[in-house]
Amino acid sequence: DAMVIQNPRYQVTQFGKPVTLSCSQTLNHNVMYWYQQKSSQAPKLLFHYYDKDFNNEADTPDNFQSRRPNTSFCFLDIRSPGLGDAAMYLCATSRDYAGGYTFGSGTRLTVV
């Protein structure tokens, strides 16, 4: 089945140690998104790629970066994780902004 796959499901990282989360999709969607979801809160958009064009949200900290080497893959890099960055990170894809929004199962990040 076509889907959005996030790896790993659970990630534990040390305070200040760079970490990378990955997302891949078989839907051939041209837009890929990264959301941060903290406990009991709604997902919050960090940034997204429309094709190769990167779109950063104004309040996304500089500590968060993203790469999209090709249509299928997108990475979230956290350069120096702090305790406040512990959250579920969700990847999503869509066809343009018109629909077909599909989410992965998320990566639960713990910072120790």
Add this chain to the structure above:
Amino acid sequence: GESVGLHLPTLSVQEGDNSIINCAYSNSASDYFIWYKQESGKGPQFIIDIRSNMDKRQGQRVTVLLNKTVKHLSLQIAATQPGDSAVYFCAEIPNQAGTALIFGKGTTLSVSS
């Protein structure tokens, strides 16, 4: 900024009852709305969507109603089952180029047998 929000953070119902989850949005330019279900430890799962040129759309056991006059969106779940227990989010796409999906705050639905 403008955002989508839900009226109640929690809703408790008995199995077999009908559930209604509400959402108020403030961006009158929004033209596409989606309801998602999120179970613990999982990503949001698409339930149903509706565009602004419609006021009602039905799926299997679910109905979404859109009232553009008062900027209100609701999700109705018929014959609620224990497996419906989850957090429900409404999300919108403002009718602006380059705008992504924005989520409201979520309602936790608890279904008791």
